[in-house]
Amino acid sequence: MLEVGEAVDGTALRRWVDLGLRALAERRDEINSLNVFPVPDGDTGTNLLVTLRSAAAELDTSAADAEDVATIVGALARGAFHGARGNSGVLLAQMLRGLADALDGAVVVDGAALGRAWRHAADLVTRALSCPAEGTIVSVLHAAADGAHAAGRSGSLVTVATAAADAAAEALQRTTAQLDVLAEAGVVDAGGLGLLLLLDAFVETVSGRRPDRAPIATSKPGAPARRGGHNGHEPRHGGDQDFEVMYFVEGSDTARMDTLRTRLDALGDSVAVVGDGAGTWSVHVHCCDAGAAVEAGLEAGRLHQVTVTCFALEAQQRIGVGPVASGAGSRSVLAVVAGDGAAELFEAEGAAIVRADDPITRRHLLDAIRRLGSRDVMVLPNGALPAQELVAVGAAARDHRREVMFLPCSSMVQGLASLAVHDPGREAADDAFAMSEAAAATRWGSLRIANERALTWVGTCEPGHSLGLSGHDVVVIEHDLVTAGASLLDKVLAAGGELVTMLVGFDAPDGLAERLTRHVNDRHPEVEVLVYHGGQRSDLLQLGVE
Missing domain, CATH: 3.30.70.600 (Ribosomal protein S10)
Known part of the structure; x- marks a missing residue:
């Protein structure tokens, strides 16, 4: 067992990822609000969070039992690469790739190795960009790398990690003066702040405490409110791309x-x-x-x-409209979810959530709808309540101030597909139709273990049998869970499909999603696979095919 601050091992890296996810989630809206360059997409915080979640999902899937640093960082880099969202996500993925390259073969990492790894990561990110600019996440990363490399010559791991984070904090404050658009708005670079949160999380991992930072500039009195998406480049066409x-x-x-x-x-x-x-x-x-x-x-x-x-x-869609209610004219999407990972996924897509880890009642759902206070509420029930109870909730929730629409989502994977096409800029009825169509087009299934003897469409199952369900019907009975999953995937994909989304349950055995992903890659190479840790207890694994 390594002493705190001596070196980084696999356990410490996993804690770093957890702390980083928590920090980005807590300050996502703040990071988004800092975006002023070069386009008005205001989603840097969300993009960083979604990308790191994808990295964590790959870690849980392909390196669940790994203890060495090289394997864990490699899994993080792969997950971030394939799940990167936006340019800030691409740069985070490239940073993790640089760390993985530098730490190839490492079991643990000391201060000197960490310093070299940050330097390599910064260089790799720079080479990925056509026109890296000062005052961006790239300059913040280079400052961190310089600080870590200098301290790594003779310093301990804690000294190196602290030097990197402190140098990044100083560089972040300088970004306001390095780009005119940041100076005009009186803010620091959004991506740079996200990177600093990850560096501070690393300091907390190796030292046991998070650095106490001075407040970050988020606005200047009298400055115009501007939103955009800062991505580490010098705009050469006036920032007017479509x-x-x-x-x-x-x-x-x-x-x-x-x-x-x-x-x-x-x-x-x-x-x-x-x-x-x-x-x-x-x-x-x-x-x-x-x-x-x-x-x-x-x-x-x-x-x-x-x-x-x-x-x-x-x-245009963001003007006066948000995913969570802000007044009588707003529209909200409320999703019923089970599991911490699933809750984070739906929240990252802008939905309000009501948890159904324990059986949810009509009162729970009705109270959640009323708390939103929105004029239009679209509910993704995700199979948590039967249709007749949803009708009763809708009747109780609707009045002259609120319209409630229940969309036909029988599973969380259908809910995610529905939420992916949500467009608050459309008329409510048109938006509900598009979301319902997306849910209906998503074939879904699940894996469970039988807990009693029962007669199904494909024969009699006994306690302990592995069951594959297509929708609500048992279509596979096997003694082995992986065999059941592979058979279920083949049946669901027999009608075609381009994307399989797997939501891994809390009690799923290690390596289940990885082995099923390999099966899809071998038998259906044209199909993409996305794996997320849902944490739901109802299904060992839930899958959707689009």
Whole structure:
């Protein structure tokens, strides 16, 4: 057992991730509010949080039993790479990749190794960007790396970690004077603040206490309220790009990716091209011609998970409307969820939640609806109550001030699919239709262990049998849980599908999701797989196919 401050082992790294997630979740709205450059997307805090959650989910899935630093950091880097959201998420993923490369083969990490790792991570992030700028998360990261590297020559682990965080804090305060848009708004860089929270969480991990920081500048009296998405680049086109385009490229090489970077530089700004070290690249660009950015990628290799975000539309949708009630004219989405991980997922997507870890009653749901105080409330029941009880709740909740709509979501994976297309800028009825359609298009299933003898559509099950359910019907009975899961996936995917989302339950055995992911990769290579730790106790694993 390592003494606190002596070196970092696997257990300490897991605690760092937990503390980092907690810090980002607590201050997500604050980080979002700092965004003033170069586009009005105001989601840096959310993007960092979602990306780190993806990293943590991969850690739980593929390195659940690992104790060495190299394996754990490698899993974090993979998860962040494949789940990165926005440019701030891409940069966080590249930072973790740099740490993983520098710590390859390490069982534990001392101060000197940590200093070298931060330096390598900073250099790798810089190389991923076409035009890194001062006053951004990149300059904050470089300051942290310089502080850690200098202290690492002779300092202890705690000294190195503290030096990195203190240097980052000083650099963060300087960002206000380094970019005109930050100076005008009187704020520090949003991504830089997120990075500082992670560095302070690392200090807490190795020393037992979090640094006591002076208040961070979040506004200047009289300064105009501005929102945007700061991403570590110098804008060369006036920050007036219309779209954010992101995709993954496979089947390519370094030369073709360099050519792609050059083409994207000509099309727009905020260009980031990062690799996972295993033949896949993640690409990000802000531009006015989204089609041209995608076409450029097609010439570089095979594309998948292409996403295009319109900044102007998102800005319009945010005016006067939020995911949680702020007055009589607002619209809320309320989701019934079970498990800590699932609660975090729905909250990250902007939903208010009511927990159903224990059986939920009509009164619980009715009280949650009334607490929102919104004019329109869309409820994702996620199978927690039967239809007749939902009808009773709706009748009691509706009055001249409030309209309540229950969407046909019978599982949390359907609720997530529904929430993904939620658009508060649409008319309520149109939004409800689109969300209902997304839920209906998501085929879902679950894995459970039989606790009694019962007759099902596919035969009689005995206590201890592994059951695969498609919807509410048992379609698989096996003695082995992985075999049941593989059979269920094959049956659900027989009708097609592009994406499988797995929500891992609290009591799921270690490695279950990883083995099922390998099965999908082997038998259905065209299908993407996303794994999240839901923490629900009702199902060992819940899956959705879109």
